[in-house]
Amino acid sequence: MRVRDIECIILCGGESKRMKPYVSFNKTLVKLIGEKTLLEYQVDWLNEHGVDHIVLAIDHQTHSRLREDKPQLLERLDCSIEKERLGTGGAVVKAMDLLDSPKFYLMNVDDIILSDKYTTLDLLNILEGNDGKKGSILLGRTRFPFGIVETSSNRVTGFRQKPVLDYNICSGHYAFTKEGVEIYFPEVGNFEESALLEMVKDGVLNSMELDGDWITVNNMKQLEEAKKKLSQ
Numbered sequence: 107m108r109v110r111d112i113e114c115i116i117l118c119g120g121e122s123k124r125m126k127p128y129v130s131f132n133k134t135l136v137k138l139i140g141e142k143t144l145l146e147y148q149v150d151w152l153n154e155h156g157v158d159h160i161v162l163a164i165d166h167q168t169h170s171r172l173r174e175d176k177p178q179l180l181e182r183l184d185c186s187i188e189k190e191r192l193g194t195g196g197a198v199v200k201a202m203d204l205l206d207s208p209k210f211y212l213m214n215v216d217d218i219i220l221s222d223k224y225t226t227l228d229l230l231n232i233l234e235g236n237d238g239k240k241g242s243i244l245l246g247r248t249r250f251p252f253g254i255v256e257t258s259s260n261r262v263t264g265f266r267q268k269p270v271l272d273y274n275i276c277s278g279h280y281a282f283t284k285e286g287v288e289i290y291f292p293e294v295g296n297f298e299e300s301a302l303l304e305m306v307k308d309g310v311l312n313s314m315e316l317d318g319d320w321i322t323v324n325n326m327k328q329l330e331e332a333k334k335k336l337s338q
Contacts, residue, residue, distance in 0.1 A: 221318020242287025
């Protein structure tokens, strides 16, 4: 069996509840640039950044629609199909059976990296060496969705409209070793709520800050903003 150079699991089995009723299907299949869907955009981005094997962690309904609408795309991918939703952690555990390499890239389908300076290898290389690290997280910055108001005795002394937060947040892009997943990830449930906390406690989780911007697509407003940015 040939060991692939860079492998990635894309998490795309969510229910997209925040986009209903405007989108009646998984947001994986929404059109992002012309006829190109969100999933197609992310697959192309990964290929351009050196990933040569992509596994979709996908639910049965979305896979069936993808097979009807984009059969040519499936020829470029492997699919780990969930008959019942396993959560992000369980989805990764199941999809990992289709990987060859001891470490892999992991991303949410709805988190789009806009930086020209970043590559998938940047995050994977953090796992090199013998320092015991089992995972790494790509960190970004985001804007607070509301205006920040400063007051003194009921008088407004300052106002900042949707400022960029000083905090680092998770961008939805990760790298993990298979060993780390086997030790920490739940077979059912979300890894963000359990595995990451345990990895932090054990000191086996690293991070890097993204030099550039990223956007997420969780609702219709963010979808429109993403379309606008990517068309510029």
